[in-house]
Each structure stands twice: as structure tokens, then as C-alpha cells.
Amino acid sequence: MISSYSTSIKSFENISKLSISIYKIEDIDILNFNKVIFEIIKLLNRNDEDDQILASQLWVCKTIVNATLINYNDPALMLIERLNSISKLLIKLSINVNLINKFKSLIVIIFEKKSNKKFEKILSISKESNNNYNKSGIVGRNLFGYDPACFDFFVSNISNYGFKFDNIKNRSQLFDFNFSKIIIVGSPNKSSLELMRAVFYSGTTSKIDVFLYDHENFSIPPRVEIPIQSELKNLIKKINFKNIKYNNSEISEDESELNNWIEDEFLTNIHAGSQIKTNSTVPSHYILFENGEGAFMPVNGKILHLNKKKSFENSYSSEYELSYIDILELEEGDYVLLRTNDCGFLVNEELSGDEDEDDEGVLDKITNWKTALDALLLTKDYSQIADLLSAMGVKVNSAKIKQWNGINVIAPNSEEEFKGLINLLYKEGKLNTNIKDVDQYASYTWKDIVDYRVSRQKAGTKVRSKILDNLLLKIKGVDLFSANTNNNLDFDLGQNLLIRRISTFDRNVAYVHTSDLFKINELRNFRWLR
């Protein structure tokens, strides 16, 4: 296992001496194919559903041709099947016959090619600089976790040529290793932008080779940079990659607009989370799993994260551990443990529990002060209440008052805050008039709150630990981390438990209704993922 210190040293060292090489590959047929596709898409009506389906299929087809490193006639690429399907749609949409014929003939020419020039270029460059002792990585074209260009297949077969590349699919693969070189086989698209940023800015390597067809554009993905104050400009030296930009395509601007349109459509179509907050929505992130399912997860939520035990990280034996991590800490490629209820909703492990009637009674009793807080909120806002409490010596901000008023929080976390709040509610005349001794009421209620929290924690821990222990036993010995297909994750775990690998984490905040959180939607047949 590589220590944090070694990784840090390498990060600082690599980033200061990073070299980037761009290798251009000429292939007139592939250039023409891209031009024809672009011409067709220009004719499409973006609001029409059939046109959108055609655009998506053309986009996937274009991605395969530009990115694949295996022979074009390999059945796994399904180029002829794709040609037939696209042709039918072209005819249905009455696209110019000449254009259809041009498209068909170009696909056939590409299909019949005896070699893949991009593959050959990578092979020759790799032979020149081959050092078997060093670890090389490769970033292929991955469409939101889907692998239409059969990149996995290429990586597993490259050993036949005496090479070994690590197939880099997510950021977490980069952080614990030092790669002597990372190969990039195409320009970044939106789904791979975060991964590309990580390749360039995490300091995981000191050498990046980019392989592009002549018509492909490339620029280093930008990062958000800290502003350098004029007073400190002589002290601080920013990293300065050479201004590497490769852009010689005649159709670049329009093509990039087209790509933007299609990629934006993807996430909009897939989850439809709003970018605008309303009173009834909460912030969330959409997470797409590799099997095509997805769900909204609350921005501040936690989730059970499955990881190999530290002592087994570099071994073939597999034992796992589970821990709660913040949703925001998740990365593409992470494994999470989910639990669905009978309706297919994910159970929020943090909040769920087997509440019985007694529990509900206690809960009512220990939260009845919330009615008084509601009453106070009719005349004062959160910040006014926070100010009143601060004046009493209890320093809180308005966000806390809002939390206490919400249903997810039973009571303030500290005794001082709780007693301060109760005293304020009493002073403002909002507490039940039967309460004669407010200090005694606050003390007794606080004790009940603490008892309730402890009992819930104990019960929850007991139930969870039993279920999870069984689960860990079931997957002991299975190497999840070498699993290339989703089938490997379809264990019968019982208890409605699911293990899922994250394919895409949409880092844009989507505002959704609480009822939409943790709800699994099935996207296996979604058109972009076919």
C-alpha cells in the first residue's frame, strides 16, 4: 500500500514537471464519416422525439468510431447493426438519399479496414518508451459508465502485445497510484471532464500522451483557480502547463455546440432534477449506477460505503468493511450499499428504524416544544430568534433554528442550546401554560431526549450490525473490485440489500421533492445507454 506521504511527494513533483504530448493521426475515412454525421445532425429538429433518438444513435456511433482501439469489424462494436438501425431512422425522417448513401458507404469502408490507426499509433509510441516496471494508465471514451467502444476488451487484450495498462474509469483510481504515464485516447466530453481534470491536476503522473484523429479537438480542462492577490504576485508561482491546444477542425465550433446539446440532454433526460430551488424542494445530487439504475441523494446525507479492508488492499484475498460516508465524498467507481423497501425506495439508513407505538409516544412528548417554536415563528423569523438566544448568552445562528424547526431534527444537540430555547419560548409566552417550573421542564425533557437518542442508537446499531455482518460474510472472498460487469454485483444479499458501483455522480445540485430522494429509477433501457 502506498502511504499518504509518498503520494503527496509524487503529486507535488509530478505537477511541477508535467509534460503533455499530442499525437495526431490522419484517417481520411474517419474524418469524412464525422463530417457526414455532422451534416445529418444539422438537419435534425431538436424538439422532435424521433430526431432526438437518431441524434443519440449517431452520437454513440461517432464515439465508437473515434474512440475504439479494437478492429472496426469486431462484432462487439455492432457497427453493421448500428448502421441498419440508423439507416431505418434516416429513411423514416426523409433525410436526403445522397447523404444516407454516403453515411452507409463510409461505415462499410471503416468496417472493412484492416487496421485501426489509433491503436497502431498507441502501440508504436508505447514500444518506443516501454518500461515494463512502470505503471501506465489509459483513459478511454466512456459514455456515462457505458462502454460502447469496447474499451474494457481492448485493455484486457493489450497484454498480448506485451503491455499492461490500467483502465482508468474514475477519479478514485488516480489518487493512490503514481502512473509513469497516462494515455488519453480522445477529447474530453462532459461525462469525463471531472476525470480528465483529475488526470491533469492531481499530480498522479508526470507524463500525459494524447492520441487524436486530425478532426478531434483537445484542450486541457480548466480548473477553478484561486485568485492571486496583487500584493503576493511575486511570492506565488502557479503551475503553468505549456499552452497546449489542438484545434484544426473545420467543423470544430459547430461540433462542440452539438456535443454540448447532446450531453446536456443526457442528464436532463435521465433525471430531470431542477436547477432552481423552490420552497418545497431540497438540494440533492443525482447518482447513476453502472447497471443503469439511479437515484437522487440528499446533499448533506450519508451512505454506506463498501471498501476493501486496508490490510487486504494489495492482496488477492478480499475482505470488506462498511462505513458511513458523506454523499459528497462519493466518487465515480465507489461501491455503496443500498437497501430498498418494498416499494423500491432506498431506505435512508440514518433516519430509518423500526419505530413502534411506544416510540411515537415518547417522540411526541419530547418534541412538543416544537409547537411553541412554530407559534413563535409566526411573529419572528429565524434570525430574530437566533439574535434573542444570543442575547441570552446562547450563541446560535439562524440556520440552527431552521434545523430545530424541521422534522428531521429531534432537538438541539447541546443541552445549553435546548435549555436556552425552552427559556426563550417560555419568556415569549409560547410554552404550555401548565408548565410552572420552566427549568425543571427543560431538564426533564432534555433527559428524555438523551435517553431516546441513546436507545434509538443502540437499537439501530444492533439491527444494522446483524444485517451487515451477514452481508460481509456473504461477499467475503469475492473480488468486487475486479468486477468488469454488473452481473458480478447481482448477489442475493437478502434484506432488500443492493451493492452498486457508481458510474456517474452529477455534481450539479438538483432540487427535488423530498419524496424523490432515495427513489431508485430503472434506466437500463434508456436510449442513451443502449
Place this chain on the structure above:
Amino acid sequence: METQNLDGPISFCKNLAIADLSISSQTYTPIEDWILACIYLGYWAKSATKKDSRQITFVVLPSRKCTAAFVALGAMMSSIFSFEDKLSWQKISTLAPGTELFWKRLETGDLSVGKVVGIDFIVSEVVLKLTVTKSRKAKDVNSIIYIPKNQFHKFQFSTEKPASEKKETSLTSSIAFLSDLLGDLSQGWISSEGHDLLLITNIIKFNFSIEKLFLKINDSLVKPISIENLLSFEQLGNGKHSKLKISHPKGIINSDSGLVILDGPNSFSIKEHISPDNDLLIIYDYLEFKEAELDFINEVDLISFSNSELEKTFNIKSFPVGFEFCTYSIARR
């Protein structure tokens, strides 16, 4: 890192060598420039504390895995240099009756625990009156003792639990190491009341990041020391004495340390809950720094005081390539 005429600890730190004992080679190598820069920035941030203005410093690096530890080390060095033994009769005598106190009789090393009763006069002499709740001598328990003001220096008082024997050893080796590195240090600093620094971080990852990392001073007879021992940190809220307190973002964060280090986005997310009496030093890596953080910096910039002399407060020519930071001074309230 280019330095110029350094008198501060950064020049001493050039004598440091580091070894990562988790790897097979286990050899000591000179410390890297970025480590020196982290120590320096921590030192600067702690020294920059002013009564009326709050210093907010944001540093963005290629990796932040081990950096918080070195920044904390630098801040601790600043504390040592600026330490004045302020443990006074005046402070103890203003404690409220019932306050729990721990004290050690310096002559014998005997430890006792008790509670403040108050200040009294015995034959016109001012005395501190205490009840003993725990003592090595059973007969002393529940007794009242009086400590005259003129005998006060014979005791070491604290409102924090004294360090365990193991911790005491670690603190002693830490101060021995730092004394050898930095020169004549006030021995009282390590046992002085309160903490000087709060680090908010993911505690498990932080511990892992410094595991088996050792520092040694070139050409010195002092034994190498692990960074864990050198920092001798304790979790905030456990009542145990330490000069560096550590907490996680959802843990206790009330501190009067003067400087709080926020290690990463999760720690940064609780910035509003940190008392404005504390300065902030925020550590991010390149990939974590996003538009929201930039917005925060721009907002701070708008309300900050301009300081044309800022560069002069840094006694170096430049930081290593890729070591990016900005720092602003704003009103405390």
C-alpha cells in the same frame, strides 16, 4: 523554496530530514520544499493574529494529504516562540467556586484533584481555598487546603486533566526535539493552560496521513521523533491537555485557540460556526477548489482591509511552484 535572511524557524527547519517508515527503504531524506512551505505558512498564519482583525487564509495545493500536519507544526512553532507564561495567581483566583482543578506539587510530583472554594484571608495573607476530591493520600480526600499566594509558584495548576504517563513522555520528547531544532525554548509552553491551535479534519484520514512519518535533525544527538508524537494532539472535548487540539467537522468546534485550520471541504462547510475570534487557515487540493469556494474568497476580498505591506510580512522570495494561497484581513465582528 527561495528564502532570504531568515531568522525564524523556517531556517532551522532546513536541518530537518524525514523518513516514511511504512515503505521498505526507510531512509531519511531532506524535507521537501512544499513541506517547508507548509510549515512556513502555518507559522506565518499563527503569527499574523491581530486583536482587531481576523485573518482568513486559503491555500490550494496539488495534494493536501499530509499538509495539515505540517501546517499545524508551523503554527505550533509560532506559539512556542511567542509564548509567555501567563498562568497566574490572578487567573486562578478568578475561577468560579466549584470549578474543577488539577494540580501538581512541583517538589514531589504529587497530583491532586479538587474544586475551587474561593479566595480567603488567613492572618491577613491571601490564600486560595480548595477542597480535595482525589489524592494519592486517602486522608487528604474531602479535606480543605489553603495555598498562600506566596507559595503559589510551588504548584502547577490546570483546569485540564494532566497528561497520562505515556502522553507525558510524548510531550517531553516533543519539547526536547523542538528545543534542539529551534534553540532555547520556554519549557513552560508545553504544560501551559489551554490549547494554541485547533485542526478540524477527518481524524481517521489525518492519523493515517502521518502514520510512521518520522523527523530527525541532521547532525543532532536527539532521537528522531514521529510526527504524531511531535504534534502530541488530543481530541477537542476529551478534557486532556494538549497544545494542538483536533476535531472532526461534526464534532466540538468551540475554541479560543486563535487559529483554526480547516482541512478540506467538509471542514470548510462549518466555517460559519467557528467563532470570529479565531483566524482561519483553509486547506484544499486543486480538484476540491470549486466556484463556491471562489465565491467565498471574492466575498471576503470585498470586505477585507487592503495591506500594501503584505508581501513584506513573508520573509521569503517565493513559495514552491504550485503552492497557491491568498490571505485577507477582515473586521472580527
